[in-house]
Amino acid sequence: MPSLDFTLPHWAYWVGLIVFPIFAMALANRPKPEEKRYSLGLGYFILITGGILGLHRFYLKSLLGLLYIPVFLCILYANSQGHDARSVVSDLANAVRIAERTLERETERVGTAEADLPALREELETAKVQEEEGSFVIRRAERNVERAEARVEEGRVLIVEAQGNLETARPQVESARAEMAKWNNVAKYAFWLILAGMALDALLLPMLVKRANDRLPAHEEMSETERALAELEARERKDDADHVSEGWTGWIDRLSLFCGEFVAYWAVIAVFVYYFEVISRYVFGSPTNWAHEAMYLMFGMQYLVAGAYAMLTESHVRVDIFYAPMSRRNKAWVDLLTSVFFFIFAGTLLVTSWIFAFDAISVPSGNSLVSDWARGRIGFGEMASGWNMAQWTDPNIRWGEISFNEWEVPLWPMKWVMVIGGLLLVLQGISKFAQDLRKLFAGDDPPSAPPDRPASEAAMREAA
Structure with a gap:
């Protein structure tokens, strides 16, 4: 699936909080048409905001909107499976990296220890000849040989284990990546299918709205509930x-x-x-x-x-x-x-x-004019006269x-x-x-009158 990296600009947030209510109030207070009709503008608005669910079709009472639902559910399911496969890929890739680092580290350590063993053994033999039995020099030489031999033995065990992990994990990584790619492709193609349907409906929407209006009765009476x-x-x-x-x-x-x-x-x-x-x-x-x-x-x-x-x-x-x-x-x-x-x-x-x-x-911020004025460091006149276009266009200036x-x-x-x-x-x-x-x-108190309760x-x- 393609990513949707969008961050709402700050100015759009504050402008939207001001402009949208004015627009909504104008729509809410406009005279209501006597005859119910489907609106082309509202149809396109629903297409843009909810077309991925086929809501524009449901607005026009077209059952073809049901075709969008299984495709949308397919996208959700594919994304869920792709997320699980991504987690598996991450875990296996981490296991491969650990095994590779272990193999590289232990191979070097074993090689160094094996190279040092002959000299350490020769040093031990020399100490046995020159020193008394049980002396500190002999014990130190024996300890050095034992440590080198233990390092070689432990390193070889780790190398064998790391090689086994690599042989097991690498095919699993490739399999998991293929699984992740499969579900990503399913989600991607399902998304393109929905987009294709929305693009087609965008072209057909004027005809669909006209057809829906033609199906309306000439004078539709309100039901008791609507009244x-x-x-x-x-x-x-x-x-x-x-x-x-x-x-x-x-x-x-x-x-x-x-x-x-x-x-x-x-x-x-x-x-x-x-x-x-x-x-x-x-x-x-x-x-x-x-x-x-x-x-x-x-x-x-x-x-x-x-x-x-x-x-x-x-x-x-x-x-x-x-x-x-x-x-x-x-x-x-x-x-x-x-x-x-x-x-x-x-x-x-x-x-x-x-x-x-x-x-x-x-x-304190990039806009020092405002902060300095608020903290009393400069007067209002100095603050007002210091404005320029950089106060509005420089991204480093914050208020x-x-x-x-x-x-x-x-x-x-x-x-x-x-x-x-x-x-x-x-x-x-x-x-x-x-x-x-x-x-x-x-x-x-004025005489109380019974409340006017509509019969309906x-x-x-x-x-x-």
Whole structure:
């Protein structure tokens, strides 16, 4: 299988986090067509992202998409067998290297010992003639002869063992390499087969979309379940809008709603990134070094920015056994009193994240302008006037704190997102505080009206 060595550029990561939600929000809020039609653009999008599984065929309700599944499973199986064969090749090749080194080392040692034996034996005979029996000179000469003879004997045993290992391992290595090459070829040819099918479908896709649209009934009526889902979605959107207050606090509420919806689409990015990671790892045998870090950084930022939205829509966890039965004024009193603890938390988060953000850009780096300004060594005017194109084009210039793994993504933007999240939370707290004051001066609770529950909810429950 060909390898897939791709590392996401840092600028593409941050640009994608900004551009994709805007694009997704525009698609989600566009007017829905009255008549359901298959989209050629969506078909090509699915072909690019999921064509290896035939998802574009399933989108058009074509059973020929099932042909992609066994080929894809063949790739996974062949890669698994090829991985096992690669491990066997590595182990056997290591055994061959050890045997070759042993043979080379022991052959030299045995040769040296055999060459030294005659001189050592002659020295021993001379010592026996010239020295008294049991003297130190005789014992040393005998020990030298014994060591040389033992070295020769042990070396010959190791040489025989190494030669036997070589005779056994070398054919096994060749067999394992052939097995690995076989499974690599199976995976490679199956992958090219899928690519050929995708290329053919890319040419046929306009005709396939037209044929699928022609098969649609002229006026397709919604089922009870689809109607219930549509009404439920409309109610949920209405509920979000109902949280927006009147007056100047409404601007804060709308900002929190916008930011919450904006970062919600980051979860869609995670689907694509992890899909790419799975395909890279199990199809191309090229696991990424950036996918996991990119996503947990993204989810951390999503958690921070969505805090204000959760507070506005009351989506957070709250134990309201005593709070729920209270009147409107009493709830406002409780919220005002407990807001002290909220502002302590939100204010601490904002101040601490501000310190973290400046610490992140003050880390000494290739971009000394930013780090020196953050550390107070130069003024803002000197920092602003020192910019040139090298600040953007020189790969050796880094901006502040970076991650410690191979991807080395800058971390200071995430630290500034912490500041944004803390600021949004403080603003939403101010909005909630102002609304609680309004409730205190508004008088008694308005008469409660029964909730507007669509009649199709019963059908929704039955369908569930």
